[in-house]
Amino acid sequence: MTIAGIAADAGVSTDFIHKHTVVRPQIEALRRSRAGTAAAPDQPADADAAESTLIRRLTQPLAQVRKEHREQIAELRTALETAHGELLVLRRQLADGQ
Structure with a gap:
C-alpha cells in the first residue's frame, strides 16, 4: 500500500493525502500494522x-465536496450571466443617453 496508490484510487493528488491531517496518520498506522505482521494466507484479505475502507473514507467526503463545488460553480455562472446582462443593459442606456 502506497500513498500514490491510495491517491490514484481516491482520485486525489498525493500532495492532498500528505497534507491531510486525519487520513495520512491512518495510512501510516495501517502500513506499520501490515509491515509488523508475518505474511499469513488470510492477512492479505484483511x-x-x-x-x-480507507479509500472509501477518502472518497466519500471528496465526492460530497466535489458535488458542492459543482453546485457552487453553477450558481456562480448564473450570477455571472445575470451580471453580464445587467452590464449590457446599463451600457446601452449609457450609449442612448449620450
Whole structure:
C-alpha cells in the first residue's frame, strides 16, 4: 500500500493525502500494522479490506465536496450571466443617453 496508490484510487493528488491531517496518520498506522505482521494466507484479505475502507473514507467526503463545488460553480455562472446582462443593459442606456 502506497500513498500514490491510495491517491490514484481516491482520485486525489498525493500532495492532498500528505497534507491531510486525519487520513495520512491512518495510512501510516495501517502500513506499520501490515509491515509488523508475518505474511499469513488470510492477512492479505484483511489488509485489502482495511485499505478499501480507507479509500472509501477518502472518497466519500471528496465526492460530497466535489458535488458542492459543482453546485457552487453553477450558481456562480448564473450570477455571472445575470451580471453580464445587467452590464449590457446599463451600457446601452449609457450609449442612448449620450
